[in-house]
Amino acid sequence: MLRLEPRREPSAAMVYGAPVLAIALTLIAGSLLFAALGHNPAKALRVFFVEPLSSAYGLAELCLKATPLALCAIGLAIGFRAGVWNIGAEGQLVVGAIAGGGAALLFPNGGSAWLVVLAGIAGALGGLAWAGVPAWLRTRFNANEILTSLMLTYVAGLLLQYLVIGPWKDPMGFNFPQSKTFHRDLMLPKLIEGQRLNAGAVIALLAIIGGWIMLSRSLLGFQVRVIGLAPAAGIYAGFVPRRMVWFTLLLSGALAGLAGAFEVTGPIGQLLPSISPGYGFTAIIVAFLGRLHPIGILAASLLIALTYLGGEAAQIMLRLPIAATGVFQGMLLFFLLACDVLIRYRIRFGTLGRKGALS
């Protein structure tokens, strides 16, 4: 029989070393996978992880893809630190895209370059409202936010499909399920001429710095950490757990909504039936890979963005299916969780020992 036995003192170095170890194990397992598929592992890993970084275009794309991941992950991480498990950032992102895109569609002829700010605010409010539902259900009925936020993700996806097939469909769009393209004034300004990278990346970076300052310096961040680490101590100190549920869910919802609005007013430029390759879910991996710390999340969002780019490159150059991206992200999370378990526990073989004690 196999059993797990708690270690007396988990090594402090390993707690931070685990993500590095998980990345190394992912690369090894990935090599084996490539070899099994008949590719030279060294060459395949090069295509997957190195070539996307070898051009200015690649680097700009990397930051573009990291933007929604970082925005969602920083919000989720603050919630996770407080013990609030928002799993529905994907749905909040989609509703943010609907609200931001809807605002953009109100101004088909533009008017001012500031209108894009309005679209961003609308997106944040949309995500916030969507996350407010699980917050209300949790505080009013004690309904588990993991389930409610996850289920609302599918509702959001269907709502977007209904809108682009029905009322918001572009009449000139040859019956394709898509909205009109937004006016130039409602598109985020580009950071580098000729690249798709836009001002959203700056906002994401500010969100990470803001999250860092809030968690480490503010009384609010202190409350988040206390409630997460020791709820009874939080109540003892006079903090209100219900308020933390509301705060963290609304904050993570607003940030995910902002990410959604940035996607449609940035690289996409219109509403489509599917506007995210699962950024909201992948952000959960980003948050844990970054150890729920803002700086860790910055690094993790860039790394995970690379798996998206690498997956695309592998699709083109190695003729691998797009699922390769998901496989790599999944392996990374699996190895990280496995490392975490083995840092806290050791594996023992055999049943509860009844060995003789005399020596």
Added chain:
Amino acid sequence: MALKGIRKEFPGTIANDDVSLDVAPGQIHALLGQNGAGKSTLVKMIYGVLKPDAGSMSWEGRSVEIDSPNAARVLGIGMVFQHFSLFESLTVAENISLAVGGDEPLAKLAERVAAVGARFGLTIDPRRHVHDLSVGERQRVEIVRCLMREPKLLIMDEPTSVLTPQETDVLFGTLRKLSEAGCSLLYISHKLGEIQALCHKATILRGGRVVGACDPRTESPRSMAEMMIGGSFAEAHREPRPPRGQARLAVAGLKTATGLPFATEIKEVSFGVHPGEVFGIAGVAGSGQAELLAALSGEAPVADPAAIKIDGKPVGNLGAAARRDLGLAFVPEERLGRGAVPPMDLTENTILTGYRARKLANGSWLDRTAARDEALRIIADLGVVARGPEAEAASLSGGNLQKFIVGREIGQTPRLLIVAQPTWGVDAGAAARIHNALLALAEAGSAILVISQDLDELFQLCDRVAVLYHGRLSTPTLASETDVQRIGLQMGGMFEAAEHAHA
């Protein structure tokens, strides 16, 4: 059982160094020492929970290595922990059957339980459910459970902290019978008076080393305390005074309804604590202290605002933060996870309750510099043994964390201080320090409510004492007009008998 040159190191500290100890058959051997002196570590090694780094153990003359509690039990070593591990919804016999193992029929086991119980004066009905039993009875179940394996050495960690004085006498009778039957006892307690009454020999630990051994029957509690500390100390003393002025904390007809199973509900409790007064509430564990404390601190507000008043202001429905703004400070029973956040350092744990009372947050931002200074001051004032303000709360020993939490709350110079078990698990020197700090606060005009199971402590500190039993409170009495015997009867629920004894 003999230990020789035992050494155990943890990162940063040496918990035990060159400890040697002999326990003769039938001997009741006391292990004495301040918090962090290494008593628990030593006992854990004997019981196979920890492994010594150096040294040897021998058992009945043979050298042994005990690598698990199971190995210890096979040898004949039993341990009764401070916290019980019984299933509430099972009967006594079922609980014991789970621990003993084997496929002995329950009825036959029940007979054996009754027989063992009768032999050692541990009357217990094996068919009763554990949730119906009093704390003292539950402890008997724990002891019987150990005795079923016929141990030759029984380790007991602070066994009397949950007992009334009368129950303690019964326990001592049992332990003496065990000793006469040839079973050795290793007895850990901070109550030196008990050790004097019970034990044949005492080994004193300080800083992980054996600093002395004595025959407790020829020593006084004070001389033993001084051996533990390695110096003398000033014991707190106070003449009981009747209450004066308007009550700062007024409780009237307080009721709680938690709706939780196994919680003791508070039924119509009324009392007042006046400025400059130390008011004590006695009672065995589980008499409703936890529920009363949560209602008073604001962690579990009650429906009726007027049931609790601070300076005449109804606060029953207010939360903990609002009550702290009115000058309340509170030391809870649980130190880790309630009084302090385990993985946070002492600086952040100072902010935990001082963010408004000590202005350790200006507006919405933490003032870490001020918090660190405050933590340093607490560490110095109470003599907290810690690496410094950067030490994690979880890294402190229980007694040192208690000193830190008491110091933090007293440092807010509260108008009203509520303290649960102020010196639970704290050694005599530190206890005297905490007692003196509490009395100084009362002298300065604060109202203090002490809830404790230690009657000596209550009589030492309090002006008036009342007893909580099954969620009801006895009539408060001036400490000089009652005594340990009478309070002890009330702790057992005999309010009327105590009144008669009084009349």
